Amino acid sequence: MSTPRTQSRDHEREASAEKRAAILAAALELFAERGFHGTAVPLVAEKAKVGAGTIYRYFDSKEALVNAVYQNEKRQMLDALLAEFPFDKPHREQFRVFFLRMAAYAKKQPLSVRFMELHHHQAYLDDASRHLEEHGNTMIEAAIHSGIQAEALKDLPVQTLIAVVWGVFLGVLRGWSEGRLELNDKTLIPIEQCLWEAIRR
Amino acid sequence: MSTPRTQSRDHEREASAEKRAAILAAALELFAERGFHGTAVPLVAEKAKVGAGTIYRYFDSKEALVNAVYQNEKRQMLDALLAEFPFDKPHREQFRVFFLRMAAYAKKQPLSVRFMELHHHQAYLDDASRHLEEHGNTMIEAAIHSGIQAEALKDLPVQTLIAVVWGVFLGVLRGWSEGRLELNDKTLIPIEQCLWEAIRR
Amino acid sequence: MSTPRTQSRDHEREASAEKRAAILAAALELFAERGFHGTAVPLVAEKAKVGAGTIYRYFDSKEALVNAVYQNEKRQMLDALLAEFPFDKPHREQFRVFFLRMAAYAKKQPLSVRFMELHHHQAYLDDASRHLEEHGNTMIEAAIHSGIQAEALKDLPVQTLIAVVWGVFLGVLRGWSEGRLELNDKTLIPIEQCLWEAIRR
Amino acid sequence: MSTPRTQSRDHEREASAEKRAAILAAALELFAERGFHGTAVPLVAEKAKVGAGTIYRYFDSKEALVNAVYQNEKRQMLDALLAEFPFDKPHREQFRVFFLRMAAYAKKQPLSVRFMELHHHQAYLDDASRHLEEHGNTMIEAAIHSGIQAEALKDLPVQTLIAVVWGVFLGVLRGWSEGRLELNDKTLIPIEQCLWEAIRR
């Protein structure tokens, strides 16, 4: 139970969190569509339905904002891909889960993927963003390494296998975002199948 | 033989062409690294070692410049990929040539590929750029379609096969540009091999 | 009675209106002295004691600003000339009132007249400015037409009489603005008299 | 008779004079239409069919050019008005000649009049232009003064009479240039008549 005073504080904190989230959502959408330099801060404010100055209460600068978005999305994507991942299942099964989770995430959060692609390795990303990127890479490298060790995957450099898998995934996404490809079981299952055949031992 | 007057004209035309090329080269490099909105015209001028106003003698606007670069690079890439293409050879051979030509082009002109990826489908590209893009796509679609007809490639939608092949290519390129992967016969041949296995009938 | 919140809003609106007026006043003065193309926007900003960017919060462009000034001044002049005009008095009296009002307006707002002369029929004036100009002309044409109908004025084309009256007025104004002529009863009454004699039946 | 060498020099001098005249004519037209600051020097060069740099062989700067045009036109107008002026004729006759010469000049050289009006008393006019202006004024003042002395004109300040006459003239011109008035005997003779009545004793 909380006192009235505390309740009020809770409301404030909640309202504040909502405002922050609205800014992040507006920024994600605009940065994904128009890029970092192509997006004016007042436009983000308008889309988030807050004052322009308010953004600077939550983020130090435009750069801080784009980094907050980047880290937010990266974390969400890693969660979506890796939460309760069935590391104990056969590698064939692990790969299917991984691929379908990626596809599901991309379908649900297309702006997130577009944003991360567009801002990948850009000069205004800070150390925290880079470290998170690195962290995601490391997780996936580990999984692939284990697949090679278990003689389930081809004995190629880990980076090569990542390039192939991630490349196909992005290629499919682009085809989808440009309307040249659908993203459903009928299209995804053959792709997943032929990709597995490309990398399996 | 040419009169002094004609010689002078030739020199002028040559100098002018060189200056135009210097601007295009500087723009390619900066746009590829920093994006369209992130690149100031005076910066392009400085890198091209010309005055800021000079750029506007050769290109109507910053948008016209980015489109000139786009079309320039796209044409070069299509030439590099498709010139004297061995359409009469077996499909296995055709694919190898295509893949290795792509890799060679990317290795020789990494900025070109980076530039085209970053500016792909952006709002400031004009009709000429879009048509060239379209043209390239059509060429590649036709080649893949013929491979399917000849029962050399899997009977999947053309767009799916493109997504897979192009995706792997970009994935490998990214790995290379981030220093995680080398781009030589030792790395490329296995990738080409496993990609062919992914798409062959 | 107003709440503090309302008071604050009132202050803001007032300050905003003052700033807009300051910009218009500065623009009037500079455009009247140096012409449209001869006046740099930052100069207007400096004279209005606002930042250069502020002008663009109030006006879409330099052209929009010059049109706002034009319409502002034209309206003020028409008000000064025509408000509660004694259309029921004898034509001799009407003319005297008209002439003296023109002179009084010019003496009080010399920049206004200079501005309107210098920007008369220029390419950057928009439809609203042109319509207002047209409207003023129509009012004056009607008054003169009625004078001719009533056989008070010479039976000459309306445009001829306007050319004569307006021409003398501008001629006197120029003499005054160049310091060759004073603008008081002693000089104006004979001019008004001799102008009346020129146009009366 | 002249040697071939001298003939060649003559041709050069003639070509040079023609080029200078072409520049002055182009500048007159453009300055009259678009104002000083609204006219780009390369545009003048194009209209004069000379290179941009050539203008600077004949005139030190854009300001020098506008002053050359001003003095050129002013002198031509004074010549047209005052050459062989019938000072010995009756004042009524003198006035008629003066008025009709003004009208004829304006009809033949409308750009000249428009140019002089638009650039009248502008900051970039130099001392020579101002002196020439002054000189023209003095000539006309003298003629009017003599008319007053001879009791032909009203005993009003010279400047007042000038303002009236010149004002009517400009008013008529404006009506003509805006297409509201024609400039022929039928319109001019009544105007001349009523203007004379306005200023005669």
Place this chain on the structure above:
DNA sequence: AATGAATGAGCTTTCATTCAT
């Protein structure tokens, strides 16, 4: 002498950021 390509200062305009309310 004539040219026009090249220049960079200065134009109009935008926008990340601040701060009085």
Place this chain on the structure above:
DNA sequence: CATGAATGAAAGCTCATTCAT
């Protein structure tokens, strides 16, 4: 805290002037 008007640095672009040819 939240706001949005105000700012001025810097953007894209123009043009008076120069100078190699």
